[in-house]
Amino acid sequence: MRRTGVAREGLLLGSGGWIPTERRETTCVFIRSGDQGLVLDAGTGLRRLVSSSGLLTGVRKLAIVLTHFHLDHVCGLSYVPALPVTPTIWAPGLWLYGQRSEELLAPLRSAPISSSEPSDLGGVRELQPGAQSIGGFQIHAREQRAHWAPTAGLRVGDELALITDTAYDPESVVFARDVTHLLHEAWSCSANPVAESGDATAAQAGQVAEEAGAHHLTLMHINPLLRSEEELLADARAFAPRAQLGHDCASLRLDRVPLRSSGARRSNNQLFAREEV
Numbered sequence: 001m002r003r004t005g006v007a008r009e010g011l012l013l014g015s016g017g018w019i020p021t022e023r024r025e026t027t028c029v030f031i032r033s034g035d036q037g038l039v040l041d042a043g044t045g046l047r048r049l050v051s052s053s054g055l056l057t058g059v060r061k062l063a064i065v066l067t068h069f070h071l072d073h074v075c076g077l078s079y080v081p082a083l084p085v086t087p088t089i090w091a092p093g094l095w096l097y098g099q100r101s102e103e104l105l106a107p108l109r110s111a112p113i114s115s116s117e118p119s120d121l122g123g124v125r126e127l128q129p130g131a132q133s134i135g136g137f138q139i140h141a142r143e144q145r146a147h148w149a150p151t152a153g154l155r156v157g158d159e160l161a162l163i164t165d166t167a168y169d170p171e172s173v174v175f176a177r178d179v180t181h182l183l184h185e186a187w188s189c190s191a192n193p194v195a196e197s198g199d200a201t202a203a204q205a206g207q208v209a210e211e212a213g214a215h216h217l218t219l220m221h222i223n224p225l226l227r228s229e230e231e232l233l234a235d236a237r238a239f240a241p242r243a244q245l246g247h248d249c250a251s252l253r254l255d256r257v258p259l260r261s262s263g264a265r266r267s268n269n270q271l272f273a274r275e276e277v
């Protein structure tokens with residue numbers, strides 16, 4: 001019996017939020033398992049699937065899952081015609097906005113904004129709440145209401161969770177319970193919080209990771225106006241001592257080493273069952 005759809009390689013393609021900078025493209029995470037690829041959010045970081053040749057070599061099936069429709073998470077959809085494989089796009093339109101995702105994305109995917117035809121930009125499907133299989137990956141999606149627009153928290157099996165564009169939410173702890181690698185938004189420092197009603201601080205990211213028992217924590221969706229990355233990291237490490245600052249093109253560890261020293265915790269496989277064939 002062979003497992004499929006289990007994330008084996010993770011790469012942070014865009015670690016920033018809002019505005020790309022010299023060092024950070026906006027939100028994009030790439031996960032690969034054999035010939036199947038999964039992209040979480042299509043910020044400007046998606047361009048790295050074009051400019052870093054080889055990342056999609058051998059990938060025959062590609063899915064892009066969106067957390068929400070803000071431009072820093074969807075503008076990379078216009079780069080799709082440059083990819084060697086046409087993806088299917090999954091978005092939370094009907095679920096979180098009561099409108100089909102294809103309709104919500106239509107202005108971005110048609111004239112006069114787009115020079116490409118919608119047919120060249122990949123089909124659009126509806127992301128559902130809860131557990132679902134997407135492109136062979138087991139995805140769990142959770143509604144996050146504490147942002148300027150509703151967003152989806154995403155979890156890929158037990159390997160990785162992406163919690164971004166949300167203020168601190170205690171329910172995130174349940175969602176990320178015992179996940180191998182948590183990618184959490186860290187928009188500002190708790191000593192000088194910015195937009196805290198819609199975006200989490202680094203301390204709050206560390207708190208979620210620590211309480212969830214995540215094995216690794218990477219801070220991402222970094223504010224381009226941030227003054228001190230060292231301060232941001234220290235803020236998170238007050239709760240999660242092994243937190244890391246996200247960098248573009250960084251590999252995401254998917255080995256299980258608890259942040260806490262209390263030893264291995266029980267896996268959550270029953271909640272987030274992987275597909276097996």
Ligand SMILES: [Zn+2]
Pocket residue numbers: 017018070072073165221
């Ligand atoms: Zn954002």
